[in-house]
Amino acid sequence: MAFLTALIVAVGLAVLVPLASTASAAQCTTAWNSSTVYTGGLSASYNGHNWSAKWWTQNETPGTAAVWADQGVCGSTGGSGGTTGGTGSCDYPAWVAGRAYVTGDVVKYTDGNAYRAEHDNPGYDPVISTWYWEPYTCGGTPTTPPGQGGFPVSESQFNQMFPSRNSFYSYSGLTAALSAYPGFANTGSDTVKRQEAAAFLANVNHETGGLVYIVEQNTANYPHYCDASQSYGCPAGQAAYYGRGPIQLSWNFNYKAAGDALGIDLLHNPNLVQNDSSVAWKTGLWYWNTQSGPGTMTPHNAMVNGAGFGETIRSINGSIECNGGNPAQVQSRIDAYQRFVQILGVPAGNNLGC
Incomplete structure (x- = not known):
């Protein structure tokens, strides 16, 4: 008890010592540490302030x-008033891989920019996880997230997901297609948005061999995709409606329906799906957001309503893969989904299989 009293007295005396009041910033005290216990009057420096x-x-x-x-600015001001202003010195500690960070921590990354932890994390890379980190300016204002058009996947994350992708499947083509379905990866919480983006890209990954294949590789199947019983027939030719694009759009009736929904004549011009990146991505988003396929809901609804990733598989391939139809194919999709949510810094959620 005597020791505790002495500590309190010492701490009480410490707060009587005034901080520097001159125009220059005060000396920074010991940096704040999330695991350290601080009692009343003890000081720590954080984000350029004591x-x-x-x-x-x-x-x-x-x-x-x-x-x-807040006891005011400390350390070097870089000649611009410390942390006020976007071009002054951002004197934040360097990010360290594997070191635990808590919400509010600001670090300087190897690219020279500052990032603020949005959520506690065990040391994820700031430019990989937009869930755990956000860009940060010296003035304390988060900058625009890296994804384009509000898409929760940045171009660097997209490239990390698809290191061997065909250049046809461009990030700009994908973001240009988003306007066709603004609710995609933009509904619900930030976690749900990232999960839906990861789910879509995981299924696309499986359908295209990692965004490598633009058209279906088994040419023997090509003549099978013409349902001549449709009133409009197959004007582009008997073998013209084979699988194309990120979701491998196939059959004349799907080209007709997708084209009608998107305002593009795909029935007569199916090759647009293999020649125009934005059109290709739009057909994938069309299926994802509007078609239940052999399932009971659209893949979009499966993700935003909590049915889980497994239901997106069912909506794409049904019993061909689900209910024991082809467990290896199901697992391939799940593996990709788990990799992608890890890149985006969110949990995978429940009901992964079908």
Whole structure:
């Protein structure tokens, strides 16, 4: 008890020492550590400021918790007023792979930019996980997320998912196609948005061999995709409606329906799906967002309503793969999905199989 009293007295004296009040910034105290216990009056530096604990605290980030009192800018100001302004010195600690970070931590990455932890994480790469990290300016304002058009997958993440992809399947083609279905990967929580994007790309990965194949490889199947009983027939030719694009759109009736929905005459011009990247991506999004296939719901609804990744497989290939039809193919899709959600920094969720 005597030791505790002495500690309190010492701490009480410490807060009587004034911080520097000159125009230059004060010296930064020891950097804040999430595992350290701070009692009232103890100081720590964080994000270019000194902070003083008002009472006992542990793992409460300075600047985001009421327990911390801001004591002002500390350290080098870089000639521009410390942390105020977007071009001043961002004197944040360097990011370290594998080191645990908590919400609010700001680090300087190897690209020279600062990133703020949106969620606690065990040291994920700031430019890989947009769920756990967001770009950060010296003034404390998050910058625009890396994905285009609000898409929760950045181009660098897309390239990481598909390191051997055919250049036809471009990121710009995908983001250009998003306007056709604005609810895709843009419905629900940030986690759900990322899960849906990962689910779509995992199925696309399986259908195309990692975004390598633009057209169906088994040419013997080509003449089978013409349902001549349709009133419009097969005007592009008996063997013209083979699988194309990220979802391998096939059959004359699917080309007709997708074209009608997208305002593109695909019935007469099916080759647009293998010649125009944006059109190809749009056909994949058309199926994903509007077609139940052999399932009971669209893949989009399966992801945003919590039915799980397994139901997206059922909506694409039904009993051909599900219910024991081809468990190896199902597992291939699941494996890709699990890789992709890890890249995006979100859990896979339940009901992965079908």
